[in-house]
Ligand SMILES: [Zn+2]
C-alpha cells in the first residue's frame with residue numbers, strides 16, 4: 108500500500124463526515140446536505156456496488172434532544188449476474204432511511220463523535236438492504252434453455268415452440284419440474 112492510496116481512501120472517507128457543532132448548539136435547527144461519494148466493499152453474494160460507483164444522498168439533519176436525526180434518500184446502482192440468463196445485471200435504486208445519531212453509545216443509534224457524525228455506516232446499511240441475492244437482468248428475463256443452453260432473450264430456441272416471452276419463465280419452471288421428475292440426465 109503506497110501512502111498515496113491511503114491518502115486517497117482517507118480523502119474519500121472524509122466526504123461522509125459532517126461537522127454538526129452548529130446543529131448541536133441549537134436544538135430544533137435543521138440542515139440539508141447533499142453528498143456524492145464512494146463506499147468501497149459493499150457486496151452480498153449475488154450483487155455489489157462497484158468501488159468507484161457514485162453513491163449519492165440527500166439528507167435532512169435535525170437537531171433533537173437525543174442527538175441528530177438524519178432522514179436521507181440514498182441513490183446508487185448495483186451490478187451482478189442475472190440468476191436466469193447469467194448475463195450482467197444492473198439496476199439503479201433509491202431508498203430512504205431515517206436514523207438517530209447520539210452520544211449515548213446505545214446499539215440502536217449511530218455514534219456522534221464529539222461534534223462529528225459519519226454518515227458512511229448509515230448509508231452502507233441502507234445500501235446493503237437493496238442488494239439482491241438473486242439479481243435479474245429484467246423481471247421478464249426468459250433465461251437459458253435447459254435443453255440447449257441458448258439465451259432465450261436473444262436466440263429463438265428450437266427445442267420448444269417459440270414461446271411468448273411472458274410465458275417463458277413459467278414454461279422454464281414447468282420444464283424444470285418435468286426434468287427433475289424424470290431424474291435429470293446430466
Ligand atoms: Zn437475465
Ligand SMILES: [Zn+2]
Nearest residue numbers: 252255264266
Ligand atoms: Zn433450446
